[in-house]
Amino acid sequence: MTQKENLQKLIATKQRRLQFLQEKEAKFGISTPPETLIEIEDTEEKIARLEAQLAAIKESPPPSSGNPEAGADSAKNAYPEDPAKLQHSIFISYSHQDEAWKDRLMGHLRVLQLEGAFDVWDDRQIAVGETWYPAIEQAINEASLAILLVSVNFLTSKFIRSEEIPRFFKRRAEEGMRIYPIIVKPCPWKGVDWLSSIQVRPKDGTPLTSGDDYAVDEVLSNIALEIESLLRTQPVKKLVPSTPSSPPVQPADSGANFSKEEGITAMTFKQKSVLVQALLACPTMAARHSRDTVINELPEHVKSNIQRNSSDRVDLMNLITTCLNYPGSLEELIEIVRFYEGESSSMQKVDQLLN
Numbered sequence: 001m002t003q004k005e006n007l008q009k010l011i012a013t014k015q016r017r018l019q020f021l022q023e024k025e026a027k028f029g030i031s032t033p034p035e036t037l038i039e040i041e042d043t044e045e046k047i048a049r050l051e052a053q054l055a056a057i058k059e060s061p062p063p064s065s066g067n068p069e070a071g072a073d074s075a076k077n078a079y080p081e082d083p084a085k086l087q088h089s090i091f092i093s094y095s096h097q098d099e100a101w102k103d104r105l106m107g108h109l110r111v112l113q114l115e116g117a118f119d120v121w122d123d124r125q126i127a128v129g130e131t132w133y134p135a136i137e138q139a140i141n142e143a144s145l146a147i148l149l150v151s152v153n154f155l156t157s158k159f160i161r162s163e164e165i166p167r168f169f170k171r172r173a174e175e176g177m178r179i180y181p182i183i184v185k186p187c188p189w190k191g192v193d194w195l196s197s198i199q200v201r202p203k204d205g206t207p208l209t210s211g212d213d214y215a216v217d218e219v220l221s222n223i224a225l226e227i228e229s230l231l232r233t234q235p236v237k238k239l240v241p242s243t244p245s246s247p248p249v250q251p252a253d254s255g256a257n258f259s260k261e262e263g264i265t266a267m268t269f270k271q272k273s274v275l276v277q278a279l280l281a282c283p284t285m286a287a288r289h290s291r292d293t294v295i296n297e298l299p300e301h302v303k304s305n306i307q308r309n310s311s312d313r314v315d316l317m318n319l320i321t322t323c324l325n326y327p328g329s330l331e332e333l334i335e336i337v338r339f340y341e342g343e344s345s346s347m348q349k350v351d352q353l354l355n
Helices: 003-031 034-059 068-078 096-113 132-142 158-175 213-233 269-280 288-296 312-324 329-341 345-354
Strands: 089-093 119-121 145-150 178-183
Touching (some): 003 034, 003 119, 089 096, 089 132, 089 158, 096 119, 096 145, 096 213, 145 158, 145 213, 158 178, 158 329, 178 213, 269 312, 269 345, 288 312, 288 329, 329 345
Parallel strands (some): 089 119, 089 145, 145 178
């Protein structure tokens, strides 16, 4: 991404934030919190400064090859801030039942946000009248790092499990998005496949609720500084998903086993029914939105022939039936699901049926 594109993206992000703050000011009037008024003023100043930098790019001629130092001085004056540092955005994923903890973390992040270290987004920034799902989708797509505030409420949220988590891991694999879990309250997070393999904070997974106010603020302050350091010193890199190293699961006697030597092109109704049940146990396929994401990854000639249905079972049955009409398509579908699910226990049960 060029410097010009970076600045344009930053301006658009800050303009959205400004619109949200101004709507908040209009709603509360003279009762608007002082910190909101301060942030409005600060955001307006940053937008003006960024727009000036963008104008300088458009107007300034390229530096003369005969005087490289002059060109360097000109560039330094035109870009007083580091766009690479400013381009980072943080997405906070949390349960609304834990909003008090989200706000407490935001206070520490806000200190560094005002210094231009990064922007922070949470769903409370969605403006009145704005469609919430595309807003969340866009914020995830723009984020360099996702903070997960982990609790029982978080781990049992259907939307978080079926919509946000698969998107985070897809961006992590394709674009190097960082995933930063914070254990807020005691919960059995070590038993969650996709979470137990990730380094968490606080150290050793000690919940924030286990400390007093001073200790919690100290931890949150260190977390904010660590995140700033990660985004500043470790540029996001594109990662390649690793191939699972675990041995294949031996097939169970389910009545749905069959050979894949030439690709799966035929199954009995019972076999398809068992596979439907197994796929519905995968969070990625249980929710309609994330199922749509999986289907959109299929080749055009396959997905265009799927007869969608409002019933989850019928929808999956139609999906499997269509894939069977195109050799190799069912295998491709399963690999797409595996990409989002990882090596979860539900995914292993699907493998048992297909091996």
